[in-house]
Amino acid sequence: MKYKDYYAILGVERMAAQEDIKRAYRKLARKYHPDVSKHTDAEDRFKELGEAYEVLKDPEKRAAYDRMGTHWRSGEEFQPPPNWDEGFEFSGAGQQDATHSSLNEFFEAMFGGARTAHAQRRPSHAMGEDHHAKVFIDIEDAYRGAKRSISLQLPVIDAHGHVSLQSRTLNVSIPKGVRAGQHLRLAGQGGTGIGDGPAGDLYLEIAFREHARFRVDGADVSLDLPVAPWEAALGAHVTVPTPDGWIEMTVPKGSAGGTRMRLKGKGIPGNPPGDMYAILNIVLPPADTDSAKAAYDTMRQAFNFDPRARFYG
Template sequence: MEYKDYYAMLGVEPTATQDEIKRAYRKLARRYHPDVSKEPDAEARFKDVAEAYVALKDEEKRAAYDDVGARYKRGQEFTPPPGWDSGFEYSGGEADFEQDLDRSDFFESLFGARHAQSRGAARMAGGDHHAKVQIDLLDVYRGGRRTITLRTPQADASGHVRLQERQLDVNIPKGIRSGQHLRLAGQGGPGFGDAPAGDLYLEIEITPHPLFRVVDRDVYLDLPVAPWEAALGASVALPTPDGRVQLSVPPGSSAGRKLRLKGKGLPSTPPGDLYAVLSIVVPPADSDKAKDAYREMAKTFSGFAPRRSLEA
């Protein structure tokens, strides 16, 4: 069935007050009432206007409609949300609603049987909410508890859906990765009637780190070394998210070589690895002594051809 935009039917904005909705209804009801209107589609338009007003004049119905409407646009195919339970009574002080007007299938799917005999309450499970939360790389290694602030939609007393801030304490499991979700049961949209609230799904995003790069469950670090450390080998201090370790640089290492620290990546089963990617840093020739050292090096390595691979 087609989703109906009740606000558009009454010519009001979704932010309209209850008084504005009532005034709009009365104006359109007088215009399209079958007893007075000469317009060819007056009866159908009158039924649409009456149906829209029935849905929006009641704050609880309006809040339920707004919650469903957040997922749809006018003219889209509509399927009743899971957990929706009918049960509204068609009653109200307006004389126009004492008539047995046929309601649309869309209205029936939301607000209950066509001839409800007893007054009930709308029962619909709350909608699930989704948000993205950023965590530090250390949170992934160690886990822990974080307080996060979210702006989530909440229905106010008039049935309008507003963004409101709220704080939640969240357990960050050790080893979680970017793109994974944490489910917080009952922290989503409120249910209507005695139906349960929806869930909140937090998509994890690891904040970029100035030193480390995360690829799947592996962690990469660019490790600068001096030319003599690469050529002769060395033991260097390497920072890791778990603290500093000593790393052996093998003799004859070149730029771009990856040195693996097994199991030092993200915690998982099995754990990831940490890779130190070598980059060779050349000392500046900023003094006569340094320049002389480079001239002596050029003599020592006179047969070295760094661009031999380009000659082909």
Template sequence: MKYKDYYEVLGLPRSATQDDIKRTYRKLARKYHPDLSKLDDAEPRFKEVGEAYGVLKDTEKRAAYDRMGDQWRNGQDFEPPPQWDEGFEFSGGEDRGAEDARFSEFFEALFRGEHAGGGRASTRRGRHAAGGRHDRANAQDMEDAYGGVPHSASGQDHHAKVVIDLEDTYRGAQRTISLEMPVLDASGRAVLKSRTLDVSIPKGVHSGQHLRLAGQGGRGFGEGRAGDLYLEIALRQHGLFSVDGRDVTIVVPVAPWEAALGARITVPTPDGAVEIAIPKDSSGGRRLRLKGKGIPASGPTGTPGDLYAQLNLVLPPADSEQARAAYETLRQACDFNPRAHFSGDAS
């Protein structure tokens, strides 16, 4: 995937105001409109300009895009940094799906599906979505949205992704999280407004689950109640464990004699060490299931996941005369050809 420098596409600096962006887009859209332009590349340039404007005109999308920094160059091979949208708070009132469908793979990777400001927002619309966008509700907004100034209106729901440790899902935790919400400053530039919240992480929460914080979304208008904040849970990458739903896997190194003769060994889990039995004649890649030792159930009627210990056969190095002699003795003692299943001569 190639990086798109939307500022370069529009020929603007990153410090451009929203008015600068709108004015430049209108000029370029006229220049490259396929029905008006005689340039050979008018249509692709028109689409490119439209995509850049689709991001930079939107306070939230622009702020999310700017979070990745300016070290990338247009056309450079690019992968979004892991969890790049962690702690990015956005409002959920705009339905972006139909308009965004024509945009590039780069756009899709950033703003649709699992990332900030995209598909999640369109599927969980905030209450009274037409008014009060980005917490800037005022009488004119309400009049435009409702055909008159209502006595009160509820605030928008907000959304953000938070990344927690796997251990938090086993035990629950109290965490202080930092969120950044994009707003426009007095000069019309997108800036990030920060806040911190104390959050209870319930035991059994899993990746992709949403926690609702009542009243922590956008402000209401008049006597309207505040919207809610929905925190999407993501799990921080772990050095030992991988996660699939509620199931957890750990790769366990074993010596050849442990796999061949059987053994009892101690392995770590996110909830403390446990002892497991390795059956004799085990091979590398074998998965031993520890029922119910995965991510706990999130309620009394739920089902916990399982923990799998995947055996990885590790050979001791033949780095001494004694070790080499032991390998030679093993070779002579065992009538063993690991390639016997190959067709033809496997020697």
């Protein structure tokens, strides 16, 4: 999607107070309203103003927009930065889908639908809103369970009408077997109730931090396992790391590069547990000494082997 500078569209500074944003929108909306404006692009400008205002008038959407960064230029291809929403606490529960055609649709998907749902089921006179945030954990935490301190930032309007981030830290128990996309409910940690009503709940969406070795797909885990050519050709017993420790695995003789070795039940714990896959990556030793070069030459003479025999058809 294309990036749009909503502050430039409304003609305000990034540090503008919420009241300044409202005032700027009203002024420009009157100027470019299609029913009264004589500008040839009035309709397009009016729609663009409405899109910008829908985001910047809302403290949560505005804070999320600001977290995307300030280096983007209007019209250039744009994707939200990876993990931009880590620890970002908000009172909606929409899906964060970066495939929308406009930034406004992106924010509506994040916040809009959830607020409608909340308004339908929330007791209007008492219950505080539920809050949501995405938190990242290590894959090892899902194997063993853990207690972690997490930091969250909630957008609020300060005494001067500016949007700021209010930080808090919570101690959270990560259950064994939790999977990406699951939500942990922290009762009473959401929005403040109205009057004497109880606070809402906080729902933490679980995601895994990128790991140097392991990749996660649902309950299954995979890694690339380096093996020597003779281990793949002749078979071998090798030690393989898992997020829960090291295990022994047999590489069958005649294994090809890219072969997926299944380690049943060694994925993320559960009922049933996931599996782990070791994907064989044949690593060639370097020919960086005379003896190594001689060994490669001996191999060349020993095999009647053309690696491109099938390549040419």
